[in-house]
Amino acid sequence: MNKVNFDQMGVKWISEERKAAVALITEYVNSSLSGDLKEEDHSPAYRQHITDAADRAWAASKFRLKDIFQLYHVLMLMETISLDALKLMIGNFRIPLTPKDQKRGRRGIMERFMRKYHSIHIRDQIKLDFSMAYGSVIHRVEAGEQPKEIGIDEDTALWIITCLLENQELEQAFFEKHFLYYAHINRMMLALYDQIEFDALMEKPSALSSGSLDMKRVMKQNEVLQNQIERKEQMMADLQNNIKKLQHVETQLKKEIDELYQDALAEIEGLKAQLAQMRENHQAEIEKLEAAFDDEREQLLAQIREVKYSKQERRPDLSGQIICVVGGNRERYYREIIERFNGKIRFVPEDKHAMLRPSIAGSDVVFYLTTLTSHSYYSAAMESCKEWGIPLIYVNGKGTSMFEKLLMEYAEKGAVQNGRSA
Structure with missing residues (x-):
């Protein structure tokens, strides 16, 4: 398994809160993927510990997860589409390109976009364009369908929930269903925040240095981790299904054992009743025989007495x-x-x-x-x-x-x- 070390990726940490949160979440994600996670680290309490660390890091930042996640998602898209489609997208955002930008190709166009991303007009236009483009998908996400059911990855689903819908209830549901991926995105975006100096990008975009963001490297790293997380979640889903099957079998066995036990109790009670009846009948028979014996005995004694007294004078x-x-x-x-x-x-x-x-x-x-x-x-x-x-x-x-x-x-x-x- 490839373990992520953001220090080796050239991240220059500006915020200690972000650095500490990323270190904690990275340890959790790497341990989860390698299977080294301790039993207590699976608990809701430890998950809350991870969530609290991320929340503290974002609280110490000028901007939030949705702000940089939106930029990250757009940049990933820009890396994958054709150059002509990229120019058309920039045109829709109403961002003019200089001859130098066009000469530098994809890299120049993307850096021009990053220098304009601070504009609220540009960010609103991005949200509008993508809301229209992903209309049907957004409705299905909003209805609570899972990413695999819709045919999208977790990255896209979380982006729609966080950036387009801005729905905290759905975000919480996603967090509970895909916590490992949610943790990964938080640590990736917290690291990216300092790597591209997001505060400066949003406040002094002219200070953006050339080559400050190697998007292909970030995308590659994210793709590798996404695949690992997907395999891990599938393993967890299979394990949960097996547990449910075992629980079902256990329930059936308990039911059958209980039925056998109740049948045995009923049979025992029936045998007890039969035995009691047999004893009662036996006792009645003994009493009957004793009574008959006593009658015969008394009759015999009466005959003896009669003979005896008949011989007596008085x-x-x-x-x-x-x-x-x-x-x-x-x-x-x-x-x-x-x-x-x-x-x-x-x-x-x-x-x-x-x-x-x-x-x-x-x-x-x-x-x-x-x-x-x-x-x-x-x-x-x-x-x-x-x-x-x-x-x-x-x-x-x-x-x-x-x-x-x-x-x-x-x-x-x-x-x-x-x-x-x-």
């Missing part, structure tokens, strides 16, 4: 006493046992806490099924029995055998004689 008699049974939910079995011994039952199921006190009240005895009753029943049952002086018997077991044994013991100990009648 069986216990509750004489109609009210027996309160607290706990469980098998009232039928306890009822059969109590009624077999000529008693009456008041049953308090394990889920009917409100029935506890009314059922205990008026009972002759309370049988408390400890393994089939929640702890919340215990205090209430004990306090109620104590309050009314009712015996409280604890039954430690789920089956009816223990209940029957304790009930017989209660009857045989004379509960009938000591208890209250129904």
